[in-house]
Amino acid sequence: MRKYTALSAVLVALTLGGASATGALAAGQDDSKEYASLETAKVSLSDAIAAAEKAFGGKAVNAALDPEQNQPTYEVELMTANGSQTIAVNGLTGEAATTADTHDKGEHADGEDSE
Secondary structure (H helix, E strand, O other), X not given: OHHHHHHHHXXXXXXXXXXXXXXXXXXXXXXXXXXXHHHHOOOOHHHHHHHHHHHHOOEEEEEEEOOOOOOOEEEEEEEEOOEEEEEEEEOOOOOEEEXXXXXXXXXXXXXXXXX
């Protein structure tokens, strides 16, 4: 009986290990798309941050390459006196533009966070 219990535990561990290896492989494929996008970018992350701050004011608190875009695009989150806003910076031209969901005014009058 103990042999079967031990064998079952080993089989479960191997199955779970294989599932996490498959997940890691899929994550690696996502990373390869992001790396390919980064290789074609003519604008560095620090230049994208500077472009967003110059165009819209405020201070960058978060920035990353957006892998969901067809061309290299950085998303830069800026904090201003009016709240936060997300700016998209074209990785080829350096042009900065607001995104659709761009403003977060912070807390509502009732003290609840607006997100």
